[in-house]
Amino acid sequence: MILEMLGVAALFFGLCFCAVGVVGVIRLPDCLTRLHASGKVATLGLFGLLVGAALLMPSTSLRLLALGLFVLLTSPVATHSIAASVYRRREIVDELEAAPAPIESEGIVAVDVTAVLSQSRIQDIIEAQERARRHHRRSARPDRDK
Amino acid sequence: MIESPVAQTAIQLILLALVSLLIPASYRVIAGPTLPDRLQAVDLITTLLIGIIVMLALVEGTQVFVDMAIALAAFAFVGTISIARYISEGRVY
Numbered sequence: 692m693i694l695e696m697l698g699v700a701a702l703f704f705g706l707c708f709c710a711v712g713v714v715g716v717i718r719l720p721d722c723l724t725r726l727h728a729s730g731k732v733a734t735l736g737l738f739g740l741l742v743g744a745a746l747l748m749p750s751t752s753l754r755l756l757a758l759g760l761f762v763l764l765t766s767p768v769a770t771h772s773i774a775a776s777v778y779r780r781r782e783i784v785d786e787l788e789a790a791p792a793p794i795e796s797e798g799i800v801a802v803d804v805t806a807v808l809s810q811s812r813i814q815d816i817i818e819a820q821e822r823a824r825r826h827h828r829r830s831a832r833p834d835r836d837k
Numbered sequence: 838m839i840e841s842p843v844a845q846t847a848i849q850l851i852l853l854a855l856v857s858l859l860i861p862a863s864y865r866v867i868a869g870p871t872l873p874d875r876l877q878a879v880d881l882i883t884t885l886l887i888g889i890i891v892m893l894a895l896v897e898g899t900q901v902f903v904d905m906a907i908a909l910a911a912f913a914f915v916g917t918i919s920i921a922r923y924i925s926e927g928r929v930y
Contacts, residue, residue: 695844702851713858716865716881722874729881740888744895754903765914769880772918776925777873
């Protein structure tokens with residue numbers, strides 16, 4: 692009885708993380724942040740389901756452990772290869788770029804970040820961005836898009 | 838095997854919820870603006886399918902479904918790696 696309650700609780704835990712991951716995959720702005728959300732499904736969501744299944748059906752716990760170990764080994768590799776393909780294709784689309792975040796809201800004092808940073812630090816950031824942009828332009832290969 | 842009807846109903850409800858999560862996940866496959874988006878959504882769907890198969894093993898009380906889930910995880914890994922290499926390099930090997 693206790694084992695069944697614990698198992699169903701673990702199953703609900705896994706289901707909650709699966710739902711959160713799917714919502715993140717739909718709502719987050721670009722592909723790399725979506726990878727972060729789908730990683731939650733592959734680790735916490737699936738592991739909640741596996742632990743719940745092992746508690747509810749103890750005879751399969753060895754196979755479930757093998758499945759969990761396999762997913763634990765392969766899911767980061769798959770995620771890394773997808774992230775590398777995003778980086779090599781250089782096509783990060785920011786869907787939220789057109790709608791900037793609201794600065795002022797009721798009861799909250801907005802702080803201007805540029806006023807807090809000193810001028811030399813801002814110059815450093817601008818130079819680093821320029822350098823990154825130049826590097827990007829130099830190493831971007833035009834024969835990718837065919 | 839699970840005896841209590843409350844646990845049975847909870848397991849079936851969780852299975853139903855997991856299956857219905859496939860619909861919003863496949864939205865990203867259809868509408869994803871770039872190719873890695875679609876690949877990543879397919880990877881997410883495969884992960885959800887592994888969870889669904891494990892839940893199916895619970896509902897049916899059969900151990901064979903867990904073996905199916907392991908095989909699906911292995912094939913999904915190879916497929917994701919090779920498609921990711923193909924869409925970034927233009928070739929698999």
